[in-house]
Amino acid sequence: MKRLALPILSLLMLSCGNDPLPKPKGYLRLEYPNANYKKAIVPLPFSFEKNELANPISAVKSTPNSKGVDIKYPALKATIYLTYKEVNNGNLDSLLRDAQNLTQKHTIKADEISSNLYENKTQNVYGMIYEIGGDAASQSQFYVTDSINHFLSGSLYFYAKPNYDSIYPAAEYLKKDIRHIMESVHWKE
Template identity: 85%
Template sequence: MKRIVLPLLGLLMFSCGDDPLPKPKGYLRLEYPKANYKKTSVPLPFSFEKNELANPITTVKSLGKTNGVDVKYPNLKATIYLTYKAVENNNLDSLLRDAQNLTQKHTIKADEISSNLYENKEANVYGMLYEIGGNAASQSQFYVTDSINHFLSGSLYFYAKPNYDSIYPASEYLKKDIKRIMESIKWKA
């Protein structure tokens, strides 16, 4: 009996230790190259600087007229869609409302939407950047205008099911590119 009880007692004494602790969640560490920006001319009345990581710009036409450009990032599976519209016949309020409504459509899936006002009086560029948190289809939206002749809106979309945790690093990287686009806009004529 002692032969059985003594080893069991010893086993119980040494097997009881600290309670097991769950391991913290691991996060994927993604590193992107340092952004190098280069001035880009497009067949529209503005120019801007784009990250060299992006593919050459694709122009978008409707009714035979160029009205937008797509800045594609194939390695990040993302595109920044830029749409240009002329300010005419007092349509600025309508253009602003359309851009804001497009952002508000994401409230269904968004956890939060924050807005950041942008103003560059020297370049005559005024706008707003919306950062959308959560599993929304677009993580960033923006518009810039000179309030007289030009209006440019932009949206960031990924070619993947919106999963905020997965696309967050790429979204943060591209948010810097969007800010650079806004800051480097130069209106032509």
């Protein structure tokens, strides 16, 4: 029995030479389709192009002072809310201040807020886009205006508790859509 135990014990000791290693961290890989943009048909005093990944725009919301549409992305669990207001009686300063204040409300949870000017002189479209980093409720906001008649603002929101690491890929994808909306705005006269 001792003769058999020694070879088995030796074999067991040699076969266990490698120490177990922990598995490397896995990262979630989210891939979104390339964006295809198509003109959105909305009964508002402007037109724009939206990503075909978004649902068709089904209704226009209207209040006495504003009109708006929601661009819904069910696959990304997000919505871009657009609000249109007329510029009149010198209210442009008030509209700009309101848009900027809405962005500043996110400073409590935001790690950073960066802003970029947008200007398209040929289409008479001027504005600003704000990109908000961190666990803020909105990851991106913008406004565009012709400074005379039209003012359009927009905000991106997700249908989830803000966790920047989790929504980052979708937020980056939708920021490109927001930039395209801004670039494709055409005021109707």
